[in-house]
Amino acid sequence: MDIGRKIRDLRIRKNLTQEELGERTDLSKGYISQLEHDQSSPSMETFFDLLNVLGQSPAEFFSEEPNQQLVYTxxxxxxxxxxxxxxxxxxxxxxxxxxxxxxxxxxxxxxxxxxxxxxxxxxxxxxxxxxxxxxxxxxxxxxxxxxxxxxxxxxxxxxxxxxxxxxxxxxxxxxxxxx
Incomplete structure (x- = not known):
């Protein structure tokens, strides 16, 4: 699982910039960028803070995404x-x-x-x-x-x-x- 990509996708869906997400979690924009590019790993506390702001439970975050139908016959x-x-x-x-x-x-x-x-x-x-x-x-x-x-x-x-x-x-x- 690409945790950084999933954090970035959730942030974008919530219409937040990296700076806004950082402000809501007391993290720097640079650190948010590092997380999204898998250059750093968050502590459990930081990870739960991010999920709280992004509106997801850990179970939802780690569940596999259902296959979405894109082509209709x-x-x-x-x-x-x-x-x-x-x-x-x-x-x-x-x-x-x-x-x-x-x-x-x-x-x-x-x-x-x-x-x-x-x-x-x-x-x-x-x-x-x-x-x-x-x-x-x-x-x-x-x-x-x-x-x-x-x-x-x-x-x-x-x-x-x-x-x-x-x-x-x-x-x-x-x-x-x-x-």
């Missing part, structure tokens, strides 16, 4: 079809609604439209894969065609619709439990 994706509204929704990352970003692929039939969303603090990015789509955001309409993007803050009621005579497809990534 077609088999991992979840689909939903709304024939009445004329769209198919694919969640590209399972359980992404628990994350800060939620990527989905939406395929619209001719005349298809996604549900209306109420204002929220979400940020939304849309890439048009094929066809043309219309975003109604508050009182304004915006259109984007294949290869174009839409990016907006969802602070007004909004709806996405197919503006093509045929099929349209988008990739949508939203924050803050948009879907």
């Amino acid at each position: 077609r088999a991992d994706q979840v689909e939903y079809v709304d024939e009445d509204r004329g769209y198919q929704l694919q969640w590209l990352v399972p359980q992404s609604n628990e994350n800060e970003m939620e990527p989905v692929r939406i395929t619209f039939a001719a005349g298809g439209e996604f549900k209306t969303f109420e204002p929220s603090p979400a940020e939304t990015f849309i890439y048009v894969v094929s066809g043309k789509v219309r975003l109604k955001l508050g009182e304004h309409d915006y259109q984007a065609k294949k290869g174009e993007t839409i990016y907006f803050h969802a602070t007004k009621q909004h709806r996405i619709q197919n503006a093509s005579a045929g099929r349209a497809e988008i990739l949508l990534v939203a924050t803050a439990s948009y879907l």
